[in-house]
Amino acid sequence: MxxxxxxxxxxxxxxxxxxxxxxxxxxxxxxxxxxxxxxxxxxxxxxxxxxxxxxxxxxxxxxxxxxxxxxxxxxxxxxxxxxxxxxxxxxxxxxxxxxxxxxxxxxxxxxxxxxxxxxxxxxxxxxxxxxxxxxxxxxxxxxxxxxxxxxxxxxxxxxxxxxxxxxxxxxxxxxxxxxxxxxxxxxxxxxQQPDFQNEKPQSIGSAVNFYFVDLRAGFNYIKNSLVTKMLASLVFINIAMVIMTTNLPAFSLEKGDGLEAVYGFYLAAMSLGIMIGAILSPRVKKINFGKLIIFTFIGTGIMWMGASTLPLMASMILFCLGAISIGIINILVFSSIQQQVETAYVGRVITVITSAASLGMPVGSLIGGFLGETFAPSVSIMVCGISMVLFSIFWLSSSVLRKLPSIDHINLFTDYKAKA
Incomplete structure (x- = not known):
């Protein structure tokens, strides 16, 4: 035991x-x-x-x-x-x-x-x-x-x-x-609270200066890294995901004949898929990262397209399975960051990356609202599925992304460390 x-x-x-x-x-x-x-x-x-x-x-x-x-x-x-x-x-x-x-x-x-x-x-x-x-x-x-x-x-x-x-x-x-x-x-x-007494600014001007120094540190760390080359893909995924989640309440009510509990079931199905992806990530981390992303997200796209058209139970099952790739990419990317970034910068670097990746989300929410108002909610779920397939095709067409080795052998911050 x-x-x-x-x-x-x-x-x-x-x-x-x-x-x-x-x-x-x-x-x-x-x-x-x-x-x-x-x-x-x-x-x-x-x-x-x-x-x-x-x-x-x-x-x-x-x-x-x-x-x-x-x-x-x-x-x-x-x-x-x-x-x-x-x-x-x-x-x-x-x-x-x-x-x-x-x-x-x-x-x-x-x-x-x-x-x-x-x-x-x-x-x-x-x-x-x-x-x-x-x-x-x-x-x-x-x-x-x-x-x-x-x-x-x-x-x-x-x-x-x-x-x-x-x-x-x-x-x-x-x-x-x-x-x-x-x-x-x-x-x-x-x-025991850490003692910040020696670091406390003595005026409003110095407080503002301290704040912007902290803010710049995260940006400087990723400025010339491989992460910046991956951000465009993460922004695209987030736009597609928000188009879908914006319409999920209405989609759930449609699939469940007006039963509000179904919305919670769909959210739980996504959480279950993400958790399965997190559990599987140590087992798949030795696979070349480029190929892993291409094949898993093609699968996600196909399953979410199916979820948009099939009856409730089959739809929720496919919705859950499609979320597995999200759990895998989250764990592998952020674990790699935690391993490669100096401890003092981990929080700031992750915050900068997640904020940058979220840049497309407000746009996606407005697009999702427009699509949901103009068409049936299932159309937005279908659009998200198609977007995941397009995302995979983009990685497949890029020799740099397609040939990425396993996550343990990707050096995300080579340029930064060379300059440090």
Whole structure:
């Protein structure tokens, strides 16, 4: 029997796991309820596009927000930011039961809460080595990632059922209550806060200068790397994915004959596919990365085209299987970055890359909203499937990308290290 590592039973790690667990429950419900509420208030897929535009715009701004995590005590940042998010979400039922809700108000709140998420996620990643020690970081990350992926499957699927039983507004109250509980749990942290006293700026001008120095560091690291050559492909994938996810609420209602729970089932199916991809990634990492991407994404495209046309059960199965390639590419690319980038730059580099890759998402959300308003929701799912096949053809036609070796032998930052 495998012995449990001592850090697993450490007080602060248990607090972090508890916070991640409850936050996963709340965010799972919110991810379903928020989009369905927009659809209910507007009656239009076009507004779903505006909602995804707001959320994806916050993702694009992540590189501007992440450095702010270093300018406050980590514990305070987690406690107050989650509590403020809860207060913001409580205004939705307050207005609903009094003056009434406006769809643009809900879309604005989706944007604001997404901004707060861009602030708290880097803090959770940063405090992990403080809590468990650097020697246990890989295993601790594995625990947390398993919890997050498992909860995405269970809670998002469960969210659809909860919303069907109680409605979208009570579901948002549940999310806000979960955030209050997370704030209370995180207030129990007792880890030693790193001393930033010597690094604190003495004036507003020096604070701004510190901020921009931190900001430039991430950009400089990837400026002349292979990553920049791959970003165009990642942007294209994100545009296609957002076109699909913008229409997923309406597509799910169409496939499920109006049953709201089906939306949660489709989101859970995607999470399950991504988790399967994450599990398979160590087994396929020895395959040439170029060929792996080409063949897996051709498969994704074909399966998602099938998901757009087939009946509900077959559609959900193909939707799940098509997401496996997303899980594989996420794990392989970001694991490679974590292995090759100096520890001090990992957070900033990943934030810059994810922000850059998100650049096309606001555009994709507007395109998805237009397509959903003009055509049946299934058309957008078909467009996403076709886009994945086109993406594979692009990699196949590029000799540089097609011939990429296995991920362990790709040196993503050769140029940067040569100049360092």
């Amino acid at each position: 495998k012995k449990i590592k001592p850090f697993v039973m450490e007080r602060n790690f248990l607090i972090l796991i508890s916070g991640v667990f409850i936050n996963g429950l709340g965010s799972g419900i919110y991810s379903v309820a928020g989009m369905l509420l927009v659809l209910e208030l507007s009656g239009s897929v076009l507004y779903s596009g505006f909602a995804f535009f707001a959320i994806s715009s916050a993702n694009v701004l992540a590189f501007l927000i992440a450095p702010l995590a270093n300018y406050a005590k980590y514990k305070n940042g987690l406690v107050y930011s989650n509590f403020i998010k809860a207060l913001i979400l409580f205004t939705i039922p307050l207005l609903h039961y009094t003056t009434g809700l406006n769809v643009w108000y809900v879309i604005g709140l989706l944007f604001i809460t997404a901004l707060f998420t861009q602030y708290t996620y880097p803090i959770e990643s940063t405090i992990l080595p403080i809590i468990v020690g650097k020697d246990n970081v890989v295993e601790a990350n594995s625990y947390l990632q398993t919890i997050r992926e498992s909860m995405d499957i269970a809670f998002i699927a469960g969210a659809g059922i909860i919303i069907t039983l109680v409605g979208t507004i009570p579901a948002i109250i549940i999310t806000a209550t979960c955030l209050v509980l997370v704030s209370i749990i995180y207030s129990l942290f007792t880890f």
